[in-house]
Amino acid sequence: MAEAFYVYILATRKDGPLYVGITSDLPKRVFEHKTHAIPGFTARYNVDRLVYFEVFEDPVTAISREKQLKKWRRAWKVELIERDNPEWRDLAEEFIP
Template identity: 55%
Template sequence: MKGYVYILASKRSGTLYTGVTTDLPGRLFEHQNELTKGFTSRYGVKTLVWFEEYDLVTTAITREKTIKKWPRQWKLNLIEAMNPDWEDIAHYLHGL
């Protein structure tokens, strides 16, 4: 089963949330519509700014745990390497 690691942001260089899921479009919908109470709904973290796809969800889980331990600047660098303008990249999910 595929897995996805993703980072959401409240705004450019704002509050970040790193997560993992097997259904990225579905999980993003939950975050954006505040269907799950918690960190992202409390802090308005709804913009998909980075993600990676893995063939195995277990690999994605390991990657997520690694990224969560990183210093904030490393996460900012990771986002900006893929998405220098901090655009909402949710449109890339069509077809997943």
């Protein structure tokens, strides 16, 4: 199976901060956010709910998409999230116990 690359958005709640990231191991990276294993923005603001992600086959396309989303206005990101996840469920619950 080919390696996958993920662009993801984390949130605390709908009106809270949003974080856009990229990884090749989504379950591991989300676990690191949830356990505050790596200091930084997400640990400081407790941003640990996976509310959106996209899968890519190559890192160049994934990095390009991450950069694009980071430049987006907050309202555009909220609209993107709500298109697929209107309840802002923590999608990580599907693969992290």
